[in-house]
Amino acid sequence: MPDTIQDTNLPYAIRAYSPERLREALKKMYLVRKFEEGAEDSYMRGLIHGTMHLSIGQEASSIGSTMALTDEDKITSTHRGHGHCVGKGADLSKMFAEFFGKESGYCRGRGGSMHIADPSKGNLGANGIVGGGLPIAVGAALSAKRLGTGAVTVCFFGDGANNEGAFHEALNMAAVWKLPVVFVCENNKYGMSTSTERSTAVKNIAERAAAYNMPGVTVDGNDFSAVTEAVDAAVERARNGEGPSLVENLTYRWRGHSKSDRNRYRTKEEINEWMGRDPIPAMAKLLMDHQIVTEDDVAAIEAEANQIIADAIEFATQGEDPKMDEVTRDVYTPESAA
Amino acid sequence: MPDTIQDTNLPYAIRAYSPERLREALKKMYLVRKFEEGAEDSYMRGLIHGTMHLSIGQEASSIGSTMALTDEDKITSTHRGHGHCVGKGADLSKMFAEFFGKESGYCRGRGGSMHIADPSKGNLGANGIVGGGLPIAVGAALSAKRLGTGAVTVCFFGDGANNEGAFHEALNMAAVWKLPVVFVCENNKYGMSTSTERSTAVKNIAERAAAYNMPGVTVDGNDFSAVTEAVDAAVERARNGEGPSLVENLTYRWRGHSKSDRNRYRTKEEINEWMGRDPIPAMAKLLMDHQIVTEDDVAAIEAEANQIIADAIEFATQGEDPKMDEVTRDVYTPESAA
Amino acid sequence: MNAHSKPDLRELSYAEAIREAMDIALTNDPSVILMGEDIGVYGGAFQVTGDLVDKHGTDRVMDTPISELGGAGVAVGAALTGLKPIFEFQFSDFAALAMEQIVNQAAKVRYMLGGSVSVPLVMRFPAGSGTGAAAQHSQSIEAWLGHVPGLKVVQPSTPEDAKGLLLAALEDPDPVMIFEHKILYKMKGHVPEGHYTTPIGKAAIRRDGKDVSIVATSLMVHKAMQAAEQLEADGIDAEVIDLRTVRPMDRDTVLSSVRKTGRMICVYEGVKTLGVGAEISAMVAESDAFDYLDAPIIRLGGAECPIPYNPELEKAAVPQMPDILAAARDVVKGRV
Amino acid sequence: MNAHSKPDLRELSYAEAIREAMDIALTNDPSVILMGEDIGVYGGAFQVTGDLVDKHGTDRVMDTPISELGGAGVAVGAALTGLKPIFEFQFSDFAALAMEQIVNQAAKVRYMLGGSVSVPLVMRFPAGSGTGAAAQHSQSIEAWLGHVPGLKVVQPSTPEDAKGLLLAALEDPDPVMIFEHKILYKMKGHVPEGHYTTPIGKAAIRRDGKDVSIVATSLMVHKAMQAAEQLEADGIDAEVIDLRTVRPMDRDTVLSSVRKTGRMICVYEGVKTLGVGAEISAMVAESDAFDYLDAPIIRLGGAECPIPYNPELEKAAVPQMPDILAAARDVVKGRV
Ligand SMILES: Cc1ncc(C[n+]2csc(CCOP(=O)(O)OP(=O)(O)O)c2C)c(N)n1
Numbered sequence A, B: 001m002p003d004t005i006q007d008t009n010l011p012y013a014i015r016a017y018s019p020e021r022l023r024e025a026l027k028k029m030y031l032v033r034k035f036e037e038g039a040e041d042s043y044m045r046g047l048i049h050g051t052m053h054l055s056i057g058q059e060a061s062s063i064g065s066t067m068a069l070t071d072e073d074k075i076t077s078t079h080r081g082h083g084h085c086v087g088k089g090a091d092l093s094k095m096f097a098e099f100f101g102k103e104s105g106y107c108r109g110r111g112g113s114m115h116i117a118d119p120s121k122g123n124l125g126a127n128g129i130v131g132g133g134l135p136i137a138v139g140a141a142l143s144a145k146r147l148g149t150g151a152v153t154v155c156f157f158g159d160g161a162n163n164e165g166a167f168h169e170a171l172n173m174a175a176v177w178k179l180p181v182v183f184v185c186e187n188n189k190y191g192m193s194t195s196t197e198r199s200t201a202v203k204n205i206a207e208r209a210a211a212y213n214m215p216g217v218t219v220d221g222n223d224f225s226a227v228t229e230a231v232d233a234a235v236e237r238a239r240n241g242e243g244p245s246l247v248e249n250l251t252y253r254w255r256g257h258s259k260s261d262r263n264r265y266r267t268k269e270e271i272n273e274w275m276g277r278d279p280i281p282a283m284a285k286l287l288m289d290h291q292i293v294t295e296d297d298v299a300a301i302e303a304e305a306n307q308i309i310a311d312a313i314e315f316a317t318q319g320e321d322p323k324m325d326e327v328t329r330d331v332y333t334p335e336s337a338a
Numbered sequence C, D: 001m002n003a004h005s006k007p008d009l010r011e012l013s014y015a016e017a018i019r020e021a022m023d024i025a026l027t028n029d030p031s032v033i034l035m036g037e038d039i040g041v042y043g044g045a046f047q048v049t050g051d052l053v054d055k056h057g058t059d060r061v062m063d064t065p066i067s068e069l070g071g072a073g074v075a076v077g078a079a080l081t082g083l084k085p086i087f088e089f090q091f092s093d094f095a096a097l098a099m100e101q102i103v104n105q106a107a108k109v110r111y112m113l114g115g116s117v118s119v120p121l122v123m124r125f126p127a128g129s130g131t132g133a134a135a136q137h138s139q140s141i142e143a144w145l146g147h148v149p150g151l152k153v154v155q156p157s158t159p160e161d162a163k164g165l166l167l168a169a170l171e172d173p174d175p176v177m178i179f180e181h182k183i184l185y186k187m188k189g190h191v192p193e194g195h196y197t198t199p200i201g202k203a204a205i206r207r208d209g210k211d212v213s214i215v216a217t218s219l220m221v222h223k224a225m226q227a228a229e230q231l232e233a234d235g236i237d238a239e240v241i242d243l244r245t246v247r248p249m250d251r252d253t254v255l256s257s258v259r260k261t262g263r264m265i266c267v268y269e270g271v272k273t274l275g276v277g278a279e280i281s282a283m284v285a286e287s288d289a290f291d292y293l294d295a296p297i298i299r300l301g302g303a304e305c306p307i308p309y310n311p312e313l314e315k316a317a318v319p320q321m322p323d324i325l326a327a328a329r330d331v332v333k334g335r336v
């Protein structure tokens, strides 16, 4: 939760968070980046099967949007969810082990990249269904309200997901019932190959908030401070019982949608332009500008992240494979399995 | 299609339509009312099984919204669709025969009240699924655009339906593809027992048009001229290739939602207030005020409607029952049935 | 089941029995909530929730907007985070809108997450034909959900079971789907007072017999019982099994019966092809009970068409008592 | 099917065969349009539409927003009013979002309207496991749609049939659902040039045999063929039937085979319970072919779990060639 420095000339994040929290945030951004580079590398080397969706370039959005959350607060995530997991405090080793399909992974090798979750930390999980998490997030917010836990739910979804009926139904119910949920749209301009211009009747997704009588705001999703400022305000609003909000983080994924992407729907120039707006150096600069870290600190943080990832890959590699005779385990909860 | 009288001091309908068309419209409004009263009466007397959804009180909306349409234009309708059928030129006898489950009915007794359709007149049918017709209407508009037929589709739906995901997906696609479709929301304040205040995060459904970058307008749905003015403009816009619109007709159903309704969710006062705003006398008065009909003409029109309904009931009563060994007929188109 | 009740036994309708189960649950367990369209002041399209909202308030008996997919998803999310929702679909047909949340989320999330969560969710589906509501309000879709690992699927046929299975479903940590037949809502029968459960996964032998096993579901159980009574006059002693649970299916009870009688008829209202009876039949045909079979396994299922509106056609579209009679006579006399 | 091809015969992959069928249809019939997510410039998630958009333009090869329910409904409405849409689901799993339009609208509207309309709609569903995409991207849900009167449901197992069934579907005035196995997309085989159709509703005998009938669907046909080859060494002569169509099912071909062999194994990837094999089995068990059965009818279906991610677990969740081998040996040797 935000701390309190009152000097309003400072960027929001600098005012709101302690140096420790900010250094941690930078580290998490590196961790997301390195995790995904490591996953990509493992995939290329044939160590991972299936598909994966990398969020490289979007780290300010995922880490910034989870700053104000405690372990009691919930998130629902998407197919492009590694950053959200890290933001919500996931253990990189268990993430990698899941990627490798190991019993020591978050889902005991049953879920893979698209289903990583950590309910113990309030992470209700990635989702393979575009828009699938939206109503689930509203349900988590309903629980919080009915049970009086004070928890807030942050619901991540993409620009593509905003055209699913589930988006409409979820936002409407959240608003009618005034539930403590923040809808965070990570607008990276494309749902797979389809640009928002070709898929969505409004320019900014946040314009749709009006249809649900909730605040909607669009921010530079590569600017960590801008993201935290918008999301934290929405979280506070939710926490105070004032209902849901929609925050749209404008960002970009550097990689293709998934491994099958030929990148034919966008230009090299566009990709390069966005690569020039890398959120991680921007965050490092922000912290350096405000004397929270030195250049050496940044290098040390990056090195630490590299080490964590190397250890995680080692952990995952060493992990045991699931037992084949346990294929139908965990379909039902043991006491009740028939 | 609207005719053209240019005096802008006159109400729109009087300017736009010939006396013949206006008398026909009044007659249709009576026909809807009498049809439903007849259906209700038949139901009470045990002649009809199943359920039915009466639109008594909403006749200006259904008849007004179909004024500008030709037989090439399409409509999709709802569970509360008798008025739309009549508006689109349905034969009352075949409607009643369908109610009675007869082979001579519109659906040969297979569909009943909730599925009356007349594709030959561009009526693609009522729908038992709330919101079910919304994407279908967009599909019809897509056909019109691709095949260059110039046809416009009017898509009827209720205030309750506006919270279905299908609403969102349909309006978004119609807007993105600029299709010739007019979404007509008949807002009668309740979806079954649930008021719009308790179900919908905005006050007027038309506010949601902004989320699809299309014009949205709310009108007095019991005022025939106001309805035609709004819908006709939207139809013209669609016809000109300018894309979809949303028109919201504020109206009220006098009867319960269906036969199982105990009317516990609204007050007698509210019902009485709206019964005082009966759209049929209002339409008669409009036409009398502009010397299009006399009081005697109105009585004659009403009498004519009564006669048509009496004949229709007679036709329906005389109709043959479907043959029991034809229960699986028409599941597949004959040439292809396996 | 059919007027089996003794004068001293309390009778309730099937709808009242379900309401009583929900009332008990709402009273005993603060985490239980009801969700659905028009289940509050309206009392539900079939008056199953009735006046529960007056007693338990709108926070516990929640009217949802007409948003089946979203509503079901809210129920899933709530179940994952501490509540126990009982979600009512107004008609089972509308579950077609929510299959994604039921199947891709509720049924799978525990497995996908390696067992780290459970989804204690109950969904109620008013199902079946006979009300004149035609093709989009009359389906029997239990076979779809019966095909989905992670779900449990029950079809109570009596007021007693309707209450007991709902209370059992609430004690079950996993999602339980309850298909309630609309025609049964008004049927009366003995219902024990207070809290009790009917085991999920256990069929009930409604009538002992030695000549033919009639395995029926839901409303068809009653038609089978009527047929069995009439078959007595022919000297045919039919055993009637009420399947009660579609998933997991009670293999033992069905197979034991077939081993005894050597003949089986499955009676179910859903469309015959790929309906529940297909599984019952196939389960027997692949088991050791196969060797006891003296005749083909007959299936009486719904006709291969949507449910029509005309009341006589509507009857023609689902198995009726005379169909069961005729099938039993044929199968016992070796005519098939 | 397995390297049956002669050197002079043109080979295409299954995906290419489907693309060729769509290309022919787009070229010959101006009312045909393709709709789906990322089927344009991306070429489809499995590169089935490939570069068709370059040739036919974005008005004919339409990328839809991520709106499965609405997209399917638009296709239904378009089919009712003069177009012939071929609608691609990106994964068959996402059909769960569109069940309402597929089942409550497309399948029923003709019947509900007493036959006054037809819905000439083709839907394509990339289905099945084996890609490491886990539980929400790997299902086989043909049994759901096979249960629905008004639909036709096919599962091509070869490039030739993939093209022929798609062209047949386009000539069919009613909605045809095509389940394409993702693992087959890259499989090559002979595909005739030009326009031809493969009949909907006809199974294909892929291998004649006299000892046991193996009725398989989709990818399982290939595993069954491999098993049949190996069974030869045991002196077991297996007949392999490729069901091809789930609805309407080819009763005659299956029953004739069983009358000849007296033994049947059904092999299908969908979950065993209430899967396609349940219907095949029940269809035989209730027919006169029952009297020819010398052994129980064995079903090899998917395990009772969602599809897991780990590649070895994923294999364990669906029938494999050795399972077929073992079952055939058992059933022929009277061990079941
Ligand atoms: C219901 C559903 N439809 C389609 C897909 C296939 N799919 C996976 S991700 C994706 C694009 C999603 O776009 P967006 O929501 O913008 O998220 P992004 O990938 O850009 O992060 C698509 C079409 C899916 N997984 N689920």
Ligand SMILES: Cc1ncc(C[n+]2csc(CCOP(=O)(O)OP(=O)(O)O)c2C)c(N)n1
Pocket: B053, B079, B080, B128, B129, B130, B131, B157, B158, B159, B160, B161, B162, B188, B190, B191, B192, B257, C037, C066, C068, C090, C094, C097
């Ligand atoms: C998908 C679906 N959900 C629920 C229903 C049950 N139902 C029928 S009409 C209705 C109310 C619809 O309200 P609205 O759209 O405002 O139309 P109105 O009845 O007021 O004309 C409901 C809930 C249905 N038929 N279909």
Ligand SMILES: [Mg+2]
Pocket: A158, A159, A160, A186, A187, A188, A189, A190, A191, A192
């Ligand atoms: Mg995106």
Ligand SMILES: [Mg+2]
Pocket: B158, B159, B160, B186, B187, B188, B189, B190, B191, B192
């Ligand atoms: Mg309404």
